[in-house]
Amino acid sequence: MFNVTRKTRSLFFFLALGVTFYALIRLQPEGYKPPKRSFYIHDVNDGGEFVLHDDNLGIRMFAIVGSAWQSLSHQSVVTLCTQGNLDYMGNLPYLGSRWKGPMSIAIYVPGIDWDLTRIPKPDCRSSKQVLKEILSHRTAKHEEFIANDSYPYNIMRNVARDGVLTSFILMSDVDHVPNENIFDTLEDFIRQERILYGKKRAYVIPQYELNRTKGATIPRDKSELLELKRRNLSGTMYEEFFPQFQHCIKTKLWETINGTNESAEPGLAMQVNFSFSCEMTLVHKATDPYFDERFRGYGCDRFSQVRSFVLYTGFCDNHKPWVV
Template identity: 25%
Template sequence: MFPRFLTSIVSWRSVAVLAVVASVLQVTNVVLTWQLRQRQLISMAGEKNTALGPKTGLRGQHHLFRRRDYHLGQKLSDDHQAILTRIAHWSVLDGSGEFRVSTGVVRGTEGGQGEEQEAATQGLTLVTQCSFTRLQRLPPLASHWQGPISIAVFALSGEVQAVVQTFHLLRKCYPEVRANVTFSLVFPLNSPTSPHLTPTTDATPCDRIFSSARQPNYDFKGVQYPNNLLRNVARKATITRLMMVVDIDMIPGEGLHDAFVSYAGRQGLFGENSGEEKTVWVVPVYEIKEDVAVPKTKTDLLMMKENGEARTFYQELCFKCQRYTDYPAWEKKSEVKAGKVEPLYEVLWQDPWEPFYIASTKVPLYDERFRQYGFNRISQVCELHVAGYRFLVLDSAFVIHRGFKTNTGFHTTKDVEQERNRILFRQFKGELKERYPESSRRCY
């Protein structure tokens, strides 16, 4: 016979095990129910001669596929229908349980299969993210970059139909998008539809894909914009071994893709163990006025800076966030041969430096707890520093942000969000000490 205290322990363990099993079954039931509902909605959406007008929508306000986003009598194209099917069947919950994630739901045609796909890994992907209403920046970016792009798009759950239609139209209208862009989609489980949308159809002209209305930055009806989740989703959709993560409103210098791929080949950065090298290659960032052309060369850029048409990124908002790139040293060096890039000097990370850089796709992920404004990028760069990465600044390589960043250009809740994320950043730095106990580096 068991002693009473042992019987009590066994009993409590049994209760705990039953509780865990019940929780798992409950979560599984919720997910399966959601997926079944989406399949039903797709089937309904694909019925012949279905009217999709504003007054024939599904009941409720938070369905994934809102029929009122489309004109009366419009039928879904095969491409559109296929994307919706993939989203419904293969999207998963993120770590917080608040968002559905569809990674690589549409892939560029240049990715290839088999040996072609293996060859495609020997490249450099531009990784970016944006909200639905900022997708109009994608076509010029795809045309300028001339290489693979992985973009994660955020939409409210009621906008998914419209977003998928926009993916379809962008691929139809822009050959560079169809060839090189991989789309991923992130949307909250429940949220209203944005009032800033204009319905589109397959007959929509290419120059009218996007509504003239613009959604205010970071205004998503109470849903916090998950920028780091989006960055991670876009990263995971890449197939190349190298990447450069930038925001959608940034344009890399002309020829940077080919120049760095050439440099990487010479340096053996596509080898089997290349991801083990703890190095990132920093690309200086400048702002230019809205009404001027993007500079083609470093010489053009420095001339624009001299004329007051360009300045270092975040010069007005947070000069110290970029100063350790050492722009004076970079500007002093003459431009190297056209079509080539080379490391110019090494920089030791110091708080609060948050450079943009080219790196292996194996570098640490972004912390997805950071949302809205503040500390979302610097937290990841801080981890690179603690993990022992080197920062090499590239000569003749640069990224351009169109428009000068000013204090008056931000949303009203910016300061509150920044303070909340500042507290989270303190916690994050403490966690890094436990994650890298052997490292002598700290984020201060």
Template identity: 25%
Template sequence: MRMMKRKSFPLLLSFLINIIFFLAGIFEAPSTSARNGEALVTVSSRTLSGAQTLGSVVVDNADAGNTSLVEIFKNTLLHGKLDQSGTYLTLSNVIVALHNENVLKEPLCVAIQSSFDQLHKLPDFVSTWPGPVSLAVFAPGDEFLLAISYAKYLRACFPAIKAQVNWHFAFPIDYQANEHSIGQVWRDMALNCSQNQNETLVRVQERLSPEAREDISAKRKNHKLPYPQNLMRNLARQHCLSEWVMCPDIDMLFPRPDPQVQPPLTDRLKAFLQSPSATKCANCAFVFPLYEVEHENFTLPSSKSELLAYKKRNWAQIYHDKVFSPNQGCSKLATWEQRSEENVQVAYKIEFKMLCEPIYVAKRGTPVFDERYVGYGMTRNTQAYETALAGYTFHLLDGIFLNHVWGLQSRSMQDFARKREASKNYIFFTSVHARELAARYDSDKFNVLAMQKQGKRNYNVVMGTVKPRKQI
């Protein structure tokens, strides 16, 4: 009997070891490994490394163990919320920043939004902004699964993204991801951290079947998937908990000077926001000069003097100056360019005019973006208009600016679909929204209702069919 026990013990031990390896294979976690000196991220079809599902929140925690991707998928959708129109499902804090507990300690949170196919721009944005970022991603259909996969790559390969960015998602309620696509999208795939993030995005997109990619592409071409810009801005902004909030786009980058020459501009911006001149002004909106910059063959300008040198060589121009000059018209940037001040401080007060679209930083509590505007046109300027009606004053900042990195734009680059969206949104503004705001604030101090009487020329300016009058 003792002899039988001695013989069976090694067999039992071997059996237990095999069971352990078997379970380890089932619950295999994505890993970061080194191969030929290169960092690799493996996205597994079964689990998400170091993730813990708490309601709709996925918290990065090395000690939290592994959670089934199917469970994450179901729990995330279970805690989603419909927007006001009942058209879109929004998912909050699906992925939380590693240093999220420091958000309230930072004076400024930046809220940005993006479609899935533009997420490759996130590393560049975060490289110029070291503070909290609230990111809303529009990811219809199976793009939601792709976006989660790409987010894992970005977090593994760019530590600043993992540390700073809280991720939120939205998609049409009638165009959700297919649970059966999880195995296809999430099957083991090695993503190389040394590979360009644009190339990696293409690789992730290729995880979908050609049929699924064609379906999404066809819906976009048929305008069945218009981009809900204002919904995305509100989704990102409502999760900014800092005292100050701003809402640029993902391709509007802060200047990045050489730290050996001067302190980072973002540090000087934070210092300004904590100064008495900023904190004592409850209803002040501080506006950033905004320029389009040719950047493919050049580094981005890191100071006002460099920006003006770029502009002199036609490597930079005022944002939308050739597309729709009222966009930045009220900022009077020709005047700003004549000032030599490099410190972050107020340059002058801006006289707000309708159709201006200032990118500004203000304390929490400014009016929300009206989510009835879908697609392009009248999305940001209508929020700025209501902010002005609500009693805010706009002040242009010296010593800092934003670089828009889509290159130098012209009206010929605006496609017909975008002009059609702008036309539809403009008609809604003049016929409905402007009247609502005039009644809500008992004011039409910017004579917006008179735009209907002026009518045709203003309408055609928005459509881009006539050249707008130059404003300086």
């Protein structure tokens, strides 16, 4: 994160810039509409079957619904959506401990990992043991396949989104950790600030990263986050590799608002206007445009959705929500 040469940074920038131009060329002005999906609701007590919903992509989909899913969704206004493969399943328990609301999670299981989903059901009270049991069945052939597989980020994001019942979505990556109490903060904010119900508007979540090699631990609140940054143990995401990633979010201004006052009520801090090559973590309406599933590979993959807004205005919170 911190000791990156100018040459490496420039190379990363031009690669990402090229991908962004490609995404812009491919996108249509009215935005992208993914294929309709069919879900089979899977009972964890039986073998389950799967529904082929796209002959070209060859994707089979099933859903496991939590016992409190519908009641919790009907009580809430925002759902956390995320996606990952079997390697990232170990992140889910900790993510769930920080997010107290409904979560819609898409797990990518390529064909070579299919048998791993059919092993005898382990004791799910120990998440580490579950992951260890699943991954212990992998061979060198699995590892080689996964390393060369083109991960369908945007398909997985859209799949997770399809299961949402609330009016708003927070789309985040599975390795991102939100601050404590973020669910309650967003619930209060959305219910109080009707501005997000307006057309083409969204709520921007600042993104940071930590230098874990120097002992940085996940902060509990904004004051701890800023202290880590003062000690050069944290910074805005990709600031050394690709500063344009979050340049439109004005994180330096956000850091000064309300300082470390943890009692500050959530509210609008500033307007954030979308600009070229800026990728954001957003809270937005569940009816807003989907991600472009034609995109493959890494870099600027979230850009396709924000670009679909065409004229886009975001609002940054005055104090509390952030992810690392």
